Amino acid sequence: MGYQQKIYLASKSPRRRELLRQVGIDFEVLLLRDSAPRGPDVTEIVLPGELPDVYVARVTQEKAVAAWNAMLARHLPPRPVLAADTTVVINQKILGKPADRDAAIAMLSQLAGSTHQVLTSIAVKYQHQLLQCTQRSEVTFAPLSDAQITAYCDTAEPYDKAGGYGIQGMAARFIEHISGSYSGIMGLPLFETCELLQSFKNS
Known part of the structure; x- marks a missing residue:
């Protein structure tokens, strides 16, 4: 059986x-x-000179701690808090969520015909303990025409997602190959999340 205790998702x-x-x-x-x-x-x-893996781990840890403190401030029942952050990286450059259509087009143009990394860090905070890990996957996009990119960016899909695409949505047709965790690319690596929660329970 899996993890049985109720948690907070931050x-x-x-x-x-x-x-x-x-x-x-x-x-x-x-x-x-x-x-x-x-x-x-x-x-x-992103802090000056901050590497992608350091960035995503730091933001995730800050989310977990902030959510734990919010739980205390709101006098909610104490439970483990799960936080996560996902970032897309190409040539060591972090691609966040596109601010507008032009930014989304620029991101998809960088990803087209190349392989990039998706880093998702997860952290669980409970009492004085915090456990964390970061999962890394690789995604290869097929070459894309300008028309394909602009048509995709005319939809609502790119704008709340790191890197400007969602693997579980219409962008799936652009993806030639993935290596790593499909759920991690979506935003929460399930194997690592379950392992972390279980080790937290047993620690």
């Missing part, structure tokens, strides 16, 4: 919710602030 991603349900993990969403008046609980700004 993410508004519908894909992460879907993936947790897929493996039978009971959870409640614990949202962090991402706007005014006091600003976001966690900013996703």
